[in-house]
Amino acid sequence: MRRERADLITVAIPLYGHAALVVEAIESVLASRTARRLAIVVSVDGDPCREVFDQLTLYAAAHGNIHVIFGPNSGPGGARNRAIDYILETLPDTKAIYFLDADNRVLPTTIDTLYQRLIGGKAGWVYTNIDTFSVNWRAHYGDHYSRLIHCIADNTCDTGSMISIAVFKSGISFRSGIRFDEDRQNGFEDWEFWLSCIEAGFVGQPCHDTAFEYRLRAESRFKEANRDRASSISFLRRRHKALFRRPRLVDFEHQECPRFAVVMTGDGMVRAFTDPMRVPNELRFDDAVSNFWGSVSEPDNIHFPPFLAACSAETLQLLRRARLLPNLLFHLERLSESVNVVFLEIGNVAHERSLEHEAHPSGACRATRADLVLTTSSLVREAIANNALDWLSSLAQEQMWPTSATLRARFPLPRALPRRSCVRPEQALMNFINATATSPLRETAAKRWTWRPQKLPARSEAYKLLRTELKASPVLPLGVSSTKKRTVAVLVPIASFGGAEKVAFAATRELKRIGFETHLFVLGSERMDVLDEFDGDFDYIHFWKSGVPQWASSDRFLGQDFIAESEGIDWNALKGLLSGFDLVINNHVMAAHPLMARLRSEGTRTACYLHVVDETTLGRPAGQPYAAIAHEHCYEAFLTCSEQLKTYLHSFGVPSEKIFAVPNAPGFSIDAAMAAEVAARRRGERQPGPLRLLYMGRLDRQKGIDRLYGCIAQLRDHDAAFTAVIVGGEILADAPSSWSGRLRELGCDVRAPVFGSKGLANLLAWGDVLVMPSRWEGAPLMIAEAQQLGCVPVATAVGAVGELITDGEDGLLVDQQSDPEIIEHLAKAVLGVARDPECLRRLAEGCLRTASGRSWSGSFSAFLDWCQVTIPGAKPRAAEPARGGGHPATAQTGTARTGTGSVA
């Protein structure tokens, strides 16, 4: 039988400046007690001391397992890399490398114990506590390895670790595995090395059954490096940008120091998690109590989540399905900072989502039942320590003495209501707290048993370190998408039925179609309407209103308002929500502009979607584009609804290459049967009867309601045969008298606004012409929607309306003139089609033809290509024809046209 050779472990010793000490390092390795084979590779780093040569010549001659490399000075990283390359080439059956600094020593059992631990587990490296000699110092580096703490708190592993050879072979070829950084500006080449390991998916494992001897003198290279710690850390952050992004760090937090402990009302188990979308760590009730006290006595070794909650499994599932759970946890965490206890109440409402919160003082009475209750573990500790459990337990009673807040979440519940737990969350929480308070572990919690001093921060404080690292508070509890999808955050100031948000939703849908995980952020509002057309396109929905203004003026840019960082906005909260996405599309959220540069520097791609240049009542151009142009530097892409607006942005210094003109498409889709029925009717002979005139929109000045009134009055004067339906509300109420009443006096059928796709489609299918006498517009969705149903738009040529209508082919345009002239021309146009059914039929057919060539997919095509190329992890789209070498930021659809008139 062939006898297996013992495993080979190689000790690599970089040598510079320790000529008089290296003998001790080598001798300590030679004295190792192990049945493994040992080799020593000394990598001399251009050490000027000749005694190095003499010693190593003698040692190499006396010991067959000592290898020596003489090389030019290239720093400790370079010397270690030379040793690694030598080992891989010359000692290829090496199983692990132990790095020993030339002034340190190992104990006789160090190598063997560490190697046994390495091969007994799945770690990439095994490390020890640090005990120094000469200057005595020691520290305990935790019972459990944490990538989160290693990344954001301190270097928790000395280079004196046993490292699997797999780490150095982890690349495509063995030479492309992980190596030390050789940049001399980096004072923490060892920390940088571990970050590379983490990035490559390796983890460490502590081994407290052995140690090595770390020589510490009054002054050392480590001390030198620490003097310049800030710049070294900045170097690390830049080098490993991907590691320091929110999703990655939250993943680490979820696995190592989960932020939330939720007592389940059903089975009493405690679920610990940060990311509620990932599998939680299930703790037995008993173990959770033990961890609670363990985190008091040994906070660096034992973790208990800093936020303690209770609810039923059904509640968690319901919130998860509602796509609100991460955002709700964000709100709950935030509220718990200002009150003692937070309650969540869920409400059922058919067509909207909303979040609102209310604070209650001490002694407030609660009449409603909570679906979830949350408090902080620190409050529980204090209540137990101060014998204040009676005070705290009132949270389960009608009148409660801790201060509290109620967060009310209303959204459409599923038809089959989830089962309600028979145990109230408040009671489940108090059961856990009472059990904890009476645990025998409480008596010993004040005593630390690990004798080495604590070096690492408390694990339950890791969430605060994360906040500091990301300059965000709280940090959205969402890790890397479980499906590894790229993520996009679409920001809107309101989410209702407006065209601007529908366009943003359409962009979201297209991004989801090519594989993005989509997040809708409603910033500055706590409610949204549910649009059946787009509602399924959001994977997550987030609200944040607190302190986010729709409009503010910190300063002026070309006489226009913009918000600067000096504005009293809770930037950290906003950053906590928005940090870490692969792509952020800001769709008119003025307060988000100042954050974009920071997000971009973290690796997020930033885009800004603009729709229209507004006018003040005195006619001054105003609106979102100017605040966006003021932050042009922060955005990598701009999206506009028209070529005209693209040109306008360019004229303000936005490079053409950055702007994607995305022609609008209909804001709702119709089914094939309806499309066929409408097309047949429009193309056939029209049934005799009056012309069906339709107006849909706000009854206000911008929309030209006075012009519409004048037009209809003129049509009545001409005895035209028509029926008018006016759909809309007087939201802005900018007229002294009601337009609804006046229009009714003209025989119009004035109806309340319609938002559902079906209602809109039915109206447009009914109408022969859609009159749009607006004073200013972007590129109204309504035109595309009308054309889709063969309803001929008759519109003023404002904004990018001219890009949507070819006069006389798929609609009628009325040039901007004086109001009486416009009224006259509008009336003439309507009269024309009322009296010429063939003309109307031809125009309707033109509308259908135009609409058939228009789609959101086509409109967003160039932007989606940019996303695929620009965003890390992107893959070329399948089944998409290769694009020509044209201008990358120009819409390639046939429907884009140039227009004149006011800027859109």
Added chain:
Amino acid sequence: MRYAQMIGMASRNKLIIAADIDRHIFDASPLKELIYFVNSDISGSLVLRNTFPVLAIAASIAGEKKIKVFLQAVRSSRTIPDVPTLRLNPETFDEAATLIRQVLEGGVSRLATFAASFTGELAMLRREREVLLENYRALEDAFHARNWEAATEVFAHDPDSDAKDEGIGQVLRDDGVEQWLPVSSHGVSGFALHFHEAGGSGGELLVKLECVETEQRVAEWTVPFTEIRPEWNFFTLAKACDGGRRTLRLRISTSGGHSPELSLGHPISNLRYAARPEGARGTHSHRPLALRVFTGLPGVRPTGMSAMLAPNLLEHGRGIVDHRLSPDTLRAVTDVSVTPIIPDFQTVCFVEHEGAIICHPVIEGTSAAAIRTAIASGTIRFSARAKIDHPEGQPAAVGLVMAPPATDLRAEVAKLAATGALPDPLLFSGWRKVTPDQPVNINVMLDAPAPTPMDLIVVSRAIQTSVDFCWLKFFDLRLVREAGAAA
């Protein structure tokens, strides 16, 4: 003794450098294996692997020129001293080459080996000097401060009475208990364990204090049960632990008789410091032992101690490994009994669930259970506990034999049966009487560590006319060997 296996060959080391263009000449010389051939066209950084140029040689003028260019580059690396260059005369080439080889392989190699041995010694002395300096300063500080505390309690964890703890005696007997101390070894002069019940007679408590990081034994106590007192028993060290701060670990076990009942302390969260059965890692409870740790002068009994117990074996500085024979080893047991009787049941076997070797005596002859190479090289002591596992079992005589490998074991058992002794190099513990009431511990001490693996034989014989119910079992077969000795 160095235990790490050597790898590779020193012959890869190159001590001479020569130019590539002279290779064809030197390849035919005795110097071939010692030469690192260089090309003077050096591009990039100069890196030498396992090359220690003490001499540069040339066989031609061109070669000498090339060498000089190379040496210029070597000089810039700073570590390598100036290398003398020698151009060999073609007429005396062979003699010179032979002489150079003899000097390098003989003289230099011999000197290197000698120098390496005293640098090894130097490293050891340096380490000792560090400890001495630290201790000297500690003593001086204490002297100036006049803080000669006889005994200072640095940690205390009180007993927590619980009726369910009464079974710990069984755990001590079966597996032994491991307990880490929550203070560093620095200055520790003793510790106290709490017993809520003293043991009966006829057994011993074995307490070992070890250093976790180095696996070194600090001290060991073998205490007859009769010396254990209820409540706190102070285990004093012969000398206080020195300045190096290490983690200390207690291993406690008992043998024979009715074990004293160790007290457990209040539960704690950190399971690493909870008491745990040695044989069953992972079956932690939250309970550490009730214990107190003291620094100060060794041998001074702190107040409130019922008894003070001195160590019986101080092995400080020696790497000692103490472990039980694994089930895999025990499973290999074979019957080498010498008896005219053929019993109708198996007299020798391994009982897996008890971890015990059964070796029933028969009424005539000697029962013997052998395990080949069970005793690892480096072993300095072997022990086992024999017990008759039936209240009505008849007494028997038991013993342990250690034999060199390849011994005819059955023949040696026959000799033992005939003469009652065994010749060198076999080791026999002597016969010990075991009864149902009186289990025995059997120890075999070696004068020097076993140089090679040895065979183990467990023997038993009847001492009365009956062996009824004599269910004789050997538990806790364990050996102590120098750590690092090849197993």
